[in-house]
Amino acid sequence: MIGLDAIGLAAAALPATVALHHALDRHGARRWRNAAFWAAFATTLGAGPWLPDLANGCLVLAMVALATLGLRPGAVTSSDETTRAAGARRWGARLFLPALALPLVTLGGTLGLPDGRIAGIALIEPKQVTLAALVAGAAVALGLALLLTRPPRGTTPAETRRLADGIGWPMILPQMLAALGGVFALAGVGKVVADGVLGVVAVDTPLVATLVYCLGMALFTIVMGNAFAAFPIMTLGIGVPILIHKLGGDPAAVAALGMLSGFCGTLLTPMAANFNIVPVAALELRDRFAVIRVQAPTAILLLAFNIAALALLAFPGTPR
Structure with missing residues (x-):
């Protein structure tokens, strides 16, 4: 049955992707510091329920220490502003479809599966239906975005890292x-x-x-x-x-x-x-x-x- 543990594993995918991208960036001056920060975050989200409380606490302290030392990530090789502007003109209002899919799938799952049963089979914990629907909505939105824009290989993880680095430890x-x-x-x-x-x-x-x-x-x-x-x-x-x-x-x-x-x-x-x-x-x-x-x-x-x-x-x- 899908519960918080499975939802945590899904949420860990983003920081794990960012950590791996940093680790593979040979030109990043602080790549291992950044990789360690995002890997620790991914671990708390994905493996936190199975780790002892002391281990989770140490991971949190490690993230605080790494953020205090300063992450200062390097530049990410990705699409430039001109390319993004050209894509915006090409796809126009269709770019809103992935963004709209997220709340629609979440709302539909919450209202359509109130007890977490699909075809009479209990697949989702009733208390976690909304969160599970949110994860499904995020997956659908990502799939629509990839289908619509068809980005070059490597663009998606690079843009994921670019956004995460722009936000940083907050x-x-x-x-x-x-x-x-x-x-x-x-x-x-x-x-x-x-x-x-x-x-x-x-x-x-x-x-x-x-x-x-x-x-x-x-x-x-x-x-x-x-x-x-x-x-x-x-x-x-x-x-x-x-x-x-x-x-x-x-x-x-x-x-x-x-x-x-x-x-x-x-x-x-x-x-x-x-x-x-x-x-x-x-x-x-x-x-x-x-x-x-x-x-x-x-x-x-x-x-x-x-x-x-x-x-x-x-x-x-x-x-x-």
Whole structure:
């Protein structure tokens, strides 16, 4: 049955390709340092579930050490800007087909295989259907891109490395920060946060509690760069004990709008590398914070809406 282990192996293919490309680059001054970094990342994704916790921890520390020393990858021999511009003119809007295939396959798999069964056979763990569909969508998108553009041999791994090198070590931030959120939850940081908030603010009405919860989700996400890392801290510290148990808030609304508030913080921080750094590198923008500047007004308005919606709709019959 397809579960997280198989999905991790699929995710490891990209950093493994980058590591191999670096190792084979005889002209790279730091090829072994770069190869080691991406190989360690691939190992944590693909073999992490079977490795002891100590080994996984050592791999993470090794990645931190290598990134601190400086990766500074060399230039990649690939298609030049003129060739890419000519290809864009040739294929036009058809270049969007692979990009559209990814969400369509993911959505179709999630809705069409809710229990992970295909022809009555349980092939996918029900909790991992969306992730498995995402992997399938990525494979379909890659296949369509190759079929459409028919690139010369070696172009695909070279372009993979070029993009990964352009992003650099921030590519590992989502996984590291999500893991940090789990560590904080196990360490009881949520209770510490709750005790600190209750010592300063009288969280005795839905409006005040909602303000503290949603603003806390956004701020923790801005600091940590990942709403999934902030969610267990704020939900276990404020959401569950105060909004749900004490004030009688609807659990589904509290969880959903709290997570959406965290996503507002995602739009405002460079720590969210996959949202705000990757597009800058992919589009080769000069302003590192160009994406954040465009997203900021939407994030602030959406955060205000989340606070209002949660305070007004999640506490039926409770004075505001």
